[in-house]
Amino acid sequence: xxxxxxxxxxxxxxxxxxxxxxxxxxxxxxxxxxxxxxxxxxxxxxxxxxxxxxxxxxxxxxxxxxxxxxxxxxxxxxxxxxxxxxxxxxxxxxxxxxxxxxxxxxxxxxxxxxxxxxxxxxxxxxxxxxxxxxxxxxxxxxxxxxxxxxxxxxxxxxxxxxxxxxxxxxxxxxxxxxxxxxxxxxxxxxxxxxxxxxxxxxxxxxxxxxxxxxxxxxxxxxxxxxxxxxxxxxxxxxxxxxxxxxxxxxxxxxxxxxxxxxxxxxxxxxxxxxxxxxxxxxxxxxxxxxxxxxxxxxxxxxxxxxxxxxxxxxxxxxxxxxxxxxxxxxxxxxxxxxxxxxxxxxxxxxxxxxxxxxxxxxxxxxxxxxxxxxxxxxxxxxxxxxxxxxxxxxxxxxxx
Numbered sequence: 001x002x003x004x005x006x007x008x009x010x011x012x013x014x015x016x017x018x019x020x021x022x023x024x025x026x027x028x029x030x031x032x033x034x035x036x037x038x039x040x041x042x043x044x045x046x047x048x049x050x051x052x053x054x055x056x057x058x059x060x061x062x063x064x065x066x067x068x069x070x071x072x073x074x075x076x077x078x079x080x081x082x083x084x085x086x087x088x089x090x091x092x093x094x095x096x097x098x099x100x101x102x103x104x105x106x107x108x109x110x111x112x113x114x115x116x117x118x119x120x121x122x123x124x125x126x127x128x129x130x131x132x133x134x135x136x137x138x139x140x141x142x143x144x145x146x147x148x149x150x151x152x153x154x155x156x157x158x159x160x161x162x163x164x165x166x167x168x169x170x171x172x173x174x175x176x177x178x179x180x181x182x183x184x185x186x187x188x189x190x191x192x193x194x195x196x197x198x199x200x201x202x203x204x205x206x207x208x209x210x211x212x213x214x215x216x217x218x219x220x221x222x223x224x225x226x227x228x229x230x231x232x233x234x235x236x237x238x239x240x241x242x243x244x245x246x247x248x249x250x251x252x253x254x255x256x257x258x259x260x261x262x263x264x265x266x267x268x269x270x271x272x273x274x275x276x277x278x279x280x281x282x283x284x285x286x287x288x289x290x291x292x293x294x295x296x297x298x299x300x301x302x303x304x305x306x307x308x309x310x311x312x313x314x315x316x317x318x319x320x321x322x323x324x325x326x327x328x329x330x331x332x333x334x335x336x337x338x339x340x341x342x343x344x345x346x347x348x349x350x351x352x353x354x355x356x357x358x359x360x361x362x363x364x365x366x367x368x369x370x371x372x373x374x375x376x377x378x379x380x381x382x383x384x385x386x387x388x389x390x391x392x393x394x395x396x397x398x399x400x
Contacts (some may be wrong), residue, residue, distance in 0.1 A: 020335030021355060032056040032247060034374045038350065045382050047351040047368050050243035052216050052325050053287075053297045054373030061246050061286045068282025076275040081264070088281045093252070095288050099222060100239075101231040102254040106263050107276050111211050111240035111251030115142035117269035118207075118238060118253055119176075121262060123149035126173030130165045130204075132156055132190065134183050139209055143178065156183075159194045166202040174205055181210035181224030182217065185359050185367065187319075187326030189217070192228045199235075207236040211251075215244025216325050221291050221298040227323075235259075241280070246287035248280045301325055301372035304379065308370055311383040316396045319368065327368040331395055337364035340393060347385040 016022040030037040032051050038044050055061050072086050080089070089107060096105040108114040115138040123129050123146035131143055134156045143151050150170070154161040162177065169175045177199055179190040190208065199206045210223040218226025221244070225234050236259065241250035253263060263270055276284075291297065305325045312319050312327065319327040331337050334355020341353035344366075355364035390396035 020338055026350065034371055034378055036350070041345050041348070041350070044345065044348050044350045045374075045378050047349060047370070047382055049247075049369060049371065050212070051247045051371055051373075052244040052301055052369070053221070053291065054371050055245065055287045055290060056247035058246075058287070058290060060290050061283045064286030065248070065279045065283030069279040072278030072282075074279075075277050078274060079270075079272060080275045081271065085275065086278050086281070088278050088285070089275060092276075092281045092285045095285055096252050097254055099288055099292075100225070100237055100254050101222075102237060102256075104257045104260040105252050105254040106260045106267075106270065107241075107281065108251045108253070108269055109273055109276055110242065110249060111209065111238055112138040112141075113269040113273065114238045114251035114253050115139050115209060116145055117142075117263065117267035118236070119143050119146040119149075119178075121267045122205075122259070123174065123176060125149075126170060127176065128152065128169040128173060129176045129178060130154060130162060130169070131178040132180065132183075134186065135178060135180050136184060136209060136211070139178055139180070156186075157188070157191050159191060159198065162195070163198055163202075166198055166204060169202070169204075171203065175202060176205045176207055178207045179209070180212070181208045182212035182324045182326070184212050184326065185328060185354065185365070187322035187324045187328055189213075189224055189227070189323055192224060192230055192234070196230055196233050205235045206233075207238070208234050209238045211238070211240040211243055212324060212326065214239045215291060216298070216301065217323070219298070220295050241276075241284040241287070244287075245291070246283050248283055250276045250280050250284055297372045301370065304372060304374050305370045307376070308368065308374075308379050308383070311379065312368075312386065315383065315387050315390060317386065317390065325370040327370065328365045329368065329395075330363055330365045332362065332364055334364040336393075336395075337366055340366055340389060340395060343389045343393060344385055347388060349382050349385040 027039040028036050035045050093105045093107055119142040125148045127149040129143050129149050130152045133153045152165045154165055177195055181190055213224035215221045217224045236255040238253050309327055317329050319329050337353030337355055344351055351366055353366050
């Protein structure tokens with residue numbers, strides 16, 4: 001072992017602990033649900049999960065995964081073009097495309113893989129990528145890998161700056177406008193109507209990562225595109241199966257037949273990584289079908305989000321405004337956000353504090369995420385914990 005190297009790493013870790021920004025893993029001993037058992041804190045309410053529809057612990061979804069495991073085995077054992085593609089992958093991809101009103105879709109083991117596989121494949125020499133500055137890290141890293149492309153960023157949701165960069169882009173190469181549908185740390189939505197209009201004006205390709213919108217936004221949970229009534233007007237959608245759609249793992253790209261065939265031929269994570277485990281594919285398929293047959297889940301999620309937002313405001317907190325199920329409460333410094341989350345956990349509420357570099361410096365926050373499966377009693381208990389901790393550590397004084 002290289003002792004000097006290990007000591008250097010340990011020193012950096014000790015500095016994080018001293019600054020109060022060290023991230024501790026929490027260990028769950030029960031399924032993800034509105035309430036879970038945690039080794040470090042006992043029985044707690046969860047307000048930090050992407051399990052927006054509560055499908056992670058839904059019996060139909062679990063049973064489908066077990067059936068997929070029994071039929072197809074534990075894993076794929078190789079990449080798809082070498083070892084073959086399981087029928088469940090094709091079925092899932094067809095359903096994703098249909099669900100999103102796209103021609104075709106392709107699954108990856110995560111949306112991170114999907115984004116890092118997409119951009120280097122389609123953004124070649126002479127192309128331009130123009131990305132919102134608050135896009136998810138997987139988009140940022142995917143764009144970084146597109147080394148032959150000119151890469152630009154525009155200020156968050158600033159359509160004037162976006163148009164300026166579109167005007168300056170080389171029209172001979174593909175121009176990509178890239179945005180999250182729902183910004184995960186803000187809870188805000190992309191201005192997709194304006195982006196679509198600008199894309200038409202400058203002949204640009206629109207790419208939307210709707211990981212936090214799928215299952216959450218839109219009348220039937222089909223995402224931010226449905227929310228704005230823009231079905232058929234977005235060129236490429238990326239997303240995850242690991243949040244509202246069952247919460248296991250997996251990501252996807254949806255677009256034209258030509259795009260998906262190109263990714264099959266050239267996308268490196270697709271060519272060199274094992275396919276999504278069949279059990280996950282089966283449970284994800286069941287999650288989509290469950291959502292389609294239970295649209296009331298989406299309305300219940302909105303009701304719960306409104307209830308909790310109003311409850312926070314009554315206490316004196318000022319969560320950022322937005323239409324998603326994400327309610328960020330800005331508290332200032334990372335150490336303060338983390339300390340607040342620790343105090344909430346001691347009172348039986350699991351919610352995470354975020355600071356730099358996840359969010360800009362000085363904007364550390366507690367990010368509340370709501371689930372359709374939360375009961376009013378659970379939300380009231382959570383609000384009581386927020387009230388107690390907020391008064392104890394002075395954050396309510398800051399927010400009021």
